[in-house]
Structures are given as structure tokens and as C-alpha cells.
Amino acid sequence: MQVIGFILFTVYGFAHVVAGFIGIDFYFGVIGAGLAILAAVMVRFTLPLTVGAFFGAMDVWHWHWAFAALFAAPGLLLIIPSVIISIIDGVKK
Incomplete structure (x- = not known):
């Protein structure tokens, strides 16, 4: 089951x-x-790829915007908290 999840x-x-x-x-x-x-590989800044994934699915693959948003949403759900944490850490220093 773990192998299938990994794949x-x-x-x-x-x-x-x-x-x-x-x-x-x-x-x-x-x-x-x-x-x-x-930027995604060197600096771990994946926001452009996540936004690009939304527009790629919507405009290039011609998906409905809701399905494109669901496709890109897991990336956004991981990016937003990490940006907030990095801002808080920057303010604390």
C-alpha cells in the first residue's frame, strides 16, 4: 500500500x-x-510553479477553473503556512 501511495x-x-x-x-x-x-530547485520557492500549474491546467489543458484549482491546491496549502512561518521568524530576529 505504501508503494502505491509513493507512486x-x-x-x-x-x-x-x-x-x-x-x-x-x-x-x-x-x-x-x-x-x-x-527557483524551485535552488531556492525552494515553488509559488510560481503552483500558480503555473493552475494556469497550465486551466488554459493549456482546458480544464474547468475549479478542477484546475483543486489540482494546484495541495501546493498552495503547503506554501502559504511556510511563507507565514518564515515571515514570523524574520520578524522575531
Whole structure:
């Protein structure tokens, strides 16, 4: 059961990155998409990929906006608390 969960999580993560890449590529070109991938890998700043995944699913894959939001929502649910925590840590220092 854990192996199946790992495979599904990996497939979802790969689809999320691909949708993010093509969503950013659709609006900003390959250079912008490459910079978003670079920011995600080097600095762990994944917000552009999450927003790109929403627009990639909605505009490129022609999904309804609600399904595209559900597809991108897990990334947003993880990003927003981490941004808030980093802001609080910055204020405490």
C-alpha cells in the first residue's frame, strides 16, 4: 500500500511540475519557465510553479477553473503556512 501511495504521489508531483512549466511557458516563454524551475530547485520557492500549474491546467489543458484549482491546491496549502512561518521568524530576529 505504501508503494502505491509513493507512486501516486510521485506521479502527481511530476504532473504538477509539468503543468507548472507549461503554464508559465504559455505566458512567459521557456526562459520564464526555466527560471521558475531553477527557483524551485535552488531556492525552494515553488509559488510560481503552483500558480503555473493552475494556469497550465486551466488554459493549456482546458480544464474547468475549479478542477484546475483543486489540482494546484495541495501546493498552495503547503506554501502559504511556510511563507507565514518564515515571515514570523524574520520578524522575531
